[in-house]
Amino acid sequence: MPGPVRLAFAALSLGVVLHAAHALSGDAGTGSMLDVLVSGWLYLAIELGAAALCLARAMSLRGRGAGPWGGPAPWIAIGASILLWALGDVTWHLWVGGLDEPPYPSIADALYIAGYVPLYAGVVLLLRERVRPWTRQRWLDGLIGALALAALASEILLPRIVESIDGGLATAVMTIAYPLADVLLLCFVILGMVVNRRRGDVTWAILAVGLTVVAGADAISSYQLAVGSYTPGTLLNTGWALGLLLFAAAAWQPTPVGPATDESDASTALPGAFLGLALGLLLISAFDVAPHIGAALLSAGAIGAAMLRAGLVFSENRRLLHEATVESLTDGLTGLPNRRALVADLESCFAEEGGRGGSHTLAFFDLDGFKAYNDSFGHGAGDDLLRRLGDQLAREVAAYGRAYRLGGDEFCVLFERAIDRSSGTMHGALVALSAHGDRFAVTASVGSVILPREAQNASDALMIADRRMYADKGAGGGRADVRDVLLQALAEREPSLHLHTDGVAALAREVAWRLGARAEELELTVRAAELHDVGKIAIPDAILHKPGPLDAEEWRFMRRHTLIGERIISAASALQPVARLVRSSHERWDGGGYPDGLAGEEIPLASRIILACDAFDAMTTRRAYRPGMDVELAIAHLRQGSGSQFDARVVDALVDVVSERPIVDGREPPIADGRELAAGPAGAARPSS
Secondary structure, eight states, X not given: OOHHHHHHHHHHHHHHHHHHHHHHHTOTTSOOHHHIIIIIIIHHHHHHHHHHHHHHHHHHTTTSOSOSSOOSHHHHHHHHHHHHHHXXXXXXXXXXXXXXXXXXXXXXXXXXXXXXXXXXXXXXXXXXXXXXXXXXXXXXXXXXXXXXXXXXXXXXXXXXXXXXOOSOHHHHHHHHHHHHHHHHHHXXXXXXXXXXXXXXXXXXXXXXXXXXXXXXXXXXXXXXXXXXXXXXXXXXXXXXXXXXXXXXXXXXXXXXXXXBOOTTSGGGHHHHHHHHHHHHHHHHHHHOSSOOHHHHHHHHHHHHHHHHHHHHHHHHHHHHHHHHHHHHTBOTTTOSBOHHHHHHHHHHHHHHHTTOOOOEEEEEEEEESHHHHHHHHOHHHHHHHHHHHHHHHHHHHTTTEEEEEXXXXXXXXXXXXXXXXXXXXXXXHHHHTOEEETTEEEEEEEEEXXXXXXXXXXXXXXXXXXXXXXXXXXXXXXXXXHHHHXXXXXXXXXXXXXXXXXXXHHHHHHHHHHTTOOHHHHHHHHHHHHHTTGGGGGSOHHHHTOSSOOOHHHHHHXXXXXXXXXXXXXXXXXXXXXXXXXXXXXXXXXXXXXXXXXXXXXXXXXXXXXHHHHHHHHHHSOBTTBOOOOHHXXXXXXXXXXXXXXXXXXXXXXXXXXXXXXOOSSOOOOOSSSSOOOSOOOOOOXXXX
């Protein structure tokens, strides 16, 4: 508070003290020179000083806007209200009060009543600026206080004032108007005081005290005017002066910027006190011979608001409890259920199963290569990968189990039936937890336990699954490592073959997805497409790079590459399913292919896909002995071989893929590795037939 403002408050406070001393001296209302000076001009100076302080506060807040904290508008309105009251006093002292029979109500009363309009506006503006947040509970707290206070006024003040009125309608209206306006305004202030629970904000409390003083003085003066006993210059006038000074003091309180206190703060005792007041008034009305119906109704309204607030609090607490429970059972990163949720589900599983045979499977997964990924790309990218893998796992097992994240790079699935380690379902979960790119490979190791056959409780199940997972990890089930070694060997032996297989794998992945392949089928197709030419490592350069057509012996030697590829890949037991697909990757739909002469549906779908994609990539790639064919002509050749060399359904899907890239049917294909799919880079691999 600036120094001049402090001096102004000190001077006005001294004026209030002098006015009170004069009121107690017995000279008040005598019309003496001292009485005129103190009761008239000193009182007017206090009013104008209070108005000036409010307006000065508004000027100091210029440029701060209208909120959410502060702003000049409320104090301009309250200062204008005090000025109207001061103008009413000037009118009384200089004119109305000097008449032999001062009229009631007079022009001064009109100015007094008019002063309530900007005062209400100021309080409403202050509510709008400072009451944050606008919760229903806090508004109900304020409503409880307002209704209880209105009930008290209805019980104590209004009946006595009404009973004492002796005059016409205008007199009755004006006599009731003052206390009614004060009580309603005080209700607004109490509302603000209750709902604005910001530490250090005493503005509303000071306003409430000031308005209470003014309201009390108005009520007493209204009664005295009604019975003809009012005397100017008494302590009633001192009360008005003190109330206005408190308005100014409220204006100069520091504007808080801190957060609101919690709902459990001690300030909740205030609405409790108002509820007690309403209950007491309702009890009094019940035993009163002539009960005041207004007080009873207002008290009942306050109690009803309190009951509604209690219901809201109960509902809010239930919601918070539910959210807390869900949060305690949910992994914050992936949104999957966490370890606590898994343990609870396992305990329910054991309770339901009892002694029956195994009908659930707990699978424990640990990511391989994730630490290297995290170190290479950063923790943000690592978190993104965990979220993506968790989402893939949840979607993959949604039809027959529930996925969990246990923390770090550990995931779990509780299947609703017995699942074998080598089953397609388990393989699909492993595929969902894998990601590959040019600079990384993330896979997963798994350990599983069938419940309740292999474990007696949740703790045993977790321990057994964890031990088996580490056994799997220790066994080095390095499917990705073996594949990478083979691809690197192919790249070193024949770079063009490596590029060719990349293109074929990209096409095969899209075609398989379009044909509805499941996750595990999709991965097998892609891996077989990547490795379908690995057997050409053993083909001599003279045959592999011959510029002209191959003779019969050379073709016989060339056609052995699928068998050689199968033998190479089968050396890794984890890749044996891939090896079988590579063996059949050059079988024809009409049975004229090699090495086994399979036909139609005897040929695995993945092998049929690889054959068509291999042919398309070979046709559209530039070779040493011919240029690459344009896409339209290559499609025509595919159509020509549909139903003989190629599966017609595969050809249709492949044509759709190469004609509509990127896929625009509303779905994004599932991610099998971390690379963008390409249409097949240029290469020089010899076509197979």
